[in-house]
Amino acid sequence: MAYNNDIDWEKIDDIIDEYSSDKESLLMILQDINELYNFVPPETIPVLAQKLNVPKSLIYSVATFYKTISLEPRGKxxxxxxxxxxxxxxxxxxxxxxxxxxxxxxxxxxxxxxxxxxxxxxxxxxxxxxxxxxxxxxxxxxxxxxxxxxxxxxxxxxxx
The missing domain is CATH 3.40.30.10 (Glutaredoxin)
Structure with missing residues (x-):
C-alpha cells in the first residue's frame, strides 16, 4: 500500500516545540506523530534526530519497542x-x-x-x-x- 508522503512540517515542528525539543520526550513526540498519520513517516526520523539531538538508532529503538507506534503506513x-x-x-x-x-x-x-x-x-x-x-x-x-x-x-x- 502506498501512502501520500505529504508531511505537514509545521505540525511536526509544533509537536516538537510542544515538548520544548526535549529528547526525554521522544516517546510522546513519536506517539503524537503516530496519532497524526497513523504511523511515523520515515521522512520525520532524520528531522527528529537533528532537532532532539539524538541518534536515529535511538528513535528506531523506541519506535519499534512500543506496539502502539508503527513505522509502516497503516489504514485510516x-x-x-x-x-x-x-x-x-x-x-x-x-x-x-x-x-x-x-x-x-x-x-x-x-x-x-x-x-x-x-x-x-x-x-x-x-x-x-x-x-x-x-x-x-x-x-x-x-x-x-x-x-x-x-x-x-x-x-x-x-x-x-
Whole structure:
C-alpha cells in the first residue's frame, strides 16, 4: 500500500516545540506523530534526530519497542481485536477470522485501499464485554462473527 508522503512540517515542528525539543520526550513526540498519520513517516526520523539531538538508532529503538507506534503506513481505521484471556475464551479467534475474511487481509496487514489495518492486542480492559475490538478508539463489545462484520461494513460505508 502506498501512502501520500505529504508531511505537514509545521505540525511536526509544533509537536516538537510542544515538548520544548526535549529528547526525554521522544516517546510522546513519536506517539503524537503516530496519532497524526497513523504511523511515523520515515521522512520525520532524520528531522527528529537533528532537532532532539539524538541518534536515529535511538528513535528506531523506541519506535519499534512500543506496539502502539508503527513505522509502516497503516489504514485510516485500525482494528484492534482483543486476544486477552476473557476475549479468547469467548471467541476472539472467530472474530479475527471473520474480519480477516471480510477485509481479505491477515493480522498485521493493511487493505489495498488503505482503509483498514488489522491488529491484535493482549487486553483492552473491558473483559466483561468480550469479545471486543476497537476501531481507532471506538470500543465495540459483545461481538460475534456477524456483528463484527456489520461494524466493519458500517465503517466501509462511512468511508465512501
Amino acid at each position: 481505521y485500525i482494528v484492534n481485536v482483543c486476544t486477552g484471556t476473557a476475549c479468547h475464551v469467548r471467541g476472539a479467534e472467530k472474530i479475527i477470522d471473520a474480519v480477516q475474511d471480510n477485509l481479505q487481509i491477515d493480522t498485521g496487514q493493511t487493505t489495498q485501499d488503505g482503509l483498514f489495518t488489522l491488529e491484535t492486542v493482549r487486553c483492552l480492559g473491558c473483559c466483561a464485554a468480550g469479545p471486543v475490538f476497537t476501531v481507532n478508539k471506538n470500543m465495540h463489545g459483545g461481538l460475534d462473527r456477524s456483528s463484527a462484520i456489520n461494524i466493519i461494513d458500517d465503517y466501509k460505508k462511512n468511508a465512501s
